[in-house]
Amino acid sequence: MAMQTCGRSFGMAIAIHAIVRAPLAPFSDAGGMAVCGIESRGFxxxxxxxxxxxxxxxxxxxxGGMFRGEKLARKTEPDHRGIRHSLRIQRASLDQxxxxxxxxxxxxxxxxxxxxxxxxxxxxxxxTLDRVVPALHRLRRLTSAA
Structure with missing residues (x-):
């Protein structure tokens, strides 16, 4: 159900605008940054x-996706279906x-x-401008120590 709702939301311009704009408010004046999205729906x-x-x-x-040039790659831990993905970014897409x-x-x-x-x-x-991933790292450390 959540997937269908999310899929329908992406098809509605007003919903897309609301989904995108509201969480970005804290970053509107961040300047000098880039956004990274994870294939495919994160794009x-x-x-x-x-x-x-x-x-x-x-x-x-x-x-499997086409990507020219030098890449950085990492294998994920198993997802909710037990699948491990290999994720890559182009090295040239980021600077120090x-x-x-x-x-x-x-x-x-x-x-x-x-x-x-x-x-x-x-x-x-x-x-990073992200606050979720550091929290995920802390949560993983806490749950693996238990």
Missing amino acids: LPGGAAALELGVGFVAARKA GDRVLLVDDWIETGSQALAVWDLLSAVKNFQ
Whole structure:
């Protein structure tokens, strides 16, 4: 049901605008940043967020997608279906010191968001504007220690 509702929302311009604009309010004056979206559904809100903020877009692609040039890659932990994905970003899409906002349409286990965070962190002086992924890292540490 949630997937159908989310899918329908992406087909309605007013819903897209509301879904994208409201969470971006804290970042509207961030400047000097990029938005990263995770393939495939994360490309929709991620691309829309980049357009709304007037910044660049960094695609985090799954294995098999066409991508030229040097890539950084990470394997995810198993997702809610037990599947491990290989995620990649183009090295040329990021520079040292870039600030990146990670956007996706949902986070079930956080495995893909955490893998992309690790990819982005491989870039020296990477800065994040995201508050969810650090919380996922803390939650993982707490639950694995229990």
